[in-house]
Amino acid sequence: xxxxxxxxxxxxxxxxxxxxxxxxxxxxxxxxxxxxxxxxxxxxxxxxxxxxxxxxxxxxxxxxxxxxxxxxxxxxxxxxxxxxxxxxxxxxxxxxxxxxxxxxxxxxxxxxxxxxxxxxxxxxxxxxxxxxxxxxxxxxxxxxxxxxxxxxxxxxxxxxxxxxxxxxxxxxxxxxxxxxxxxxxxxxxxxxxxxxxxxxxxxxxxxxxxxxxxxxxxxxxxxxxxxxxxxxxxxxxxxxxxxxxxxxxxxxxxxxxxxxxxxxxxxxxxxxxxxxxxxxxxxxxxxxxxxxxxxxxxxxxxx
Numbered sequence: 001x002x003x004x005x006x007x008x009x010x011x012x013x014x015x016x017x018x019x020x021x022x023x024x025x026x027x028x029x030x031x032x033x034x035x036x037x038x039x040x041x042x043x044x045x046x047x048x049x050x051x052x053x054x055x056x057x058x059x060x061x062x063x064x065x066x067x068x069x070x071x072x073x074x075x076x077x078x079x080x081x082x083x084x085x086x087x088x089x090x091x092x093x094x095x096x097x098x099x100x101x102x103x104x105x106x107x108x109x110x111x112x113x114x115x116x117x118x119x120x121x122x123x124x125x126x127x128x129x130x131x132x133x134x135x136x137x138x139x140x141x142x143x144x145x146x147x148x149x150x151x152x153x154x155x156x157x158x159x160x161x162x163x164x165x166x167x168x169x170x171x172x173x174x175x176x177x178x179x180x181x182x183x184x185x186x187x188x189x190x191x192x193x194x195x196x197x198x199x200x201x202x203x204x205x206x207x208x209x210x211x212x213x214x215x216x217x218x219x220x221x222x223x224x225x226x227x228x229x230x231x232x233x234x235x236x237x238x239x240x241x242x243x244x245x246x247x248x249x250x251x252x253x254x255x256x257x258x259x260x261x262x263x264x265x266x267x268x269x270x271x272x273x274x275x276x277x278x279x280x281x282x283x284x285x286x287x288x289x290x291x292x293x294x295x296x297x298x299x300x301x302x303x
Contacts, residue, residue: 075282115143
């Protein structure tokens with residue numbers, strides 16, 4: 001009987017040792033798991049606040065097809081249905097190369113502008129174990145005005161390269177945004193614009209600071225606004241600060257932006273450097289942006 005007791009005790013000792021070792025190993029692995037920071041998403045629901053770009057960019061294999069409309073001035077009266085008879089259109093395609101880089105191409109009817117852009121994420125806002133209080137993106141754009149007879153330049157059809165380059169303009173922006181909570185997001189946009197050709201007495205280089213935001217007051221509708229303060233506006237010229245205010249409306253794969261603005265061009269060097277209409281004089285344009293996102297290959301769109 002004593003031998004039987006010893007055998008039973010030995011059995012439990014042998015088979016309990018691996019269990020105890022396994023438990024110790026699991027405890028060690030749990031203690032070494034590093035908690036990842038949580039990335040803050042959907043600071044804005046579109047790649048643009050209104051006229052200007054937001055910190056958002058398309059993720060890998062996502063294509064955003066966008067149609068931008070600007071009608072005529074409201075002070076044109078009933079004859080043109082308060083500007084609705086007169087429309088400018090801009091078509092754009094923006095594609096996510098990977099999860100930090102987006103490229104875009106566009107064509108607009110205002111001065112027949114073509115432009116191409118890149119936007120990359122430098123830092124993303126995070127919370128949790130590692131906090132990054134803001135998201136930062138870098139945006140750059142190159143544009144060319146192809147309207148014939150513009151500023152007495154040679155016809156685009158027969159112009160040589162050195163005769164075309166005066167039509168170029170370049171934009172560089174840092175987009176610094178923060179999502180404070182599920183309702184409120186704000187963004188600063190320090191901007192540099194260079195235009196190769198300007199009128200006599202104007203500056204080729206423009207510095208501007210964009211301030212914009214989004215306030216979501218019901219589930220799928222948000223108030224948006226933006227203004228660009230620029231050294232281009234002085235008491236000696238006709239230029240004005242571009243100001244816009246409107247609404248984002250989310251409808252599944254679509255985002256509609258309805259707004260009023262005193263600027264009609266839809267490219268950065270245009271609305272930052274060429275805005276001349278005054279809000280107080282009724283120089284206000286109604287406009288809308290319509291965005292539709294498509295998946296090209298395998299990927300997913302961040303909500």
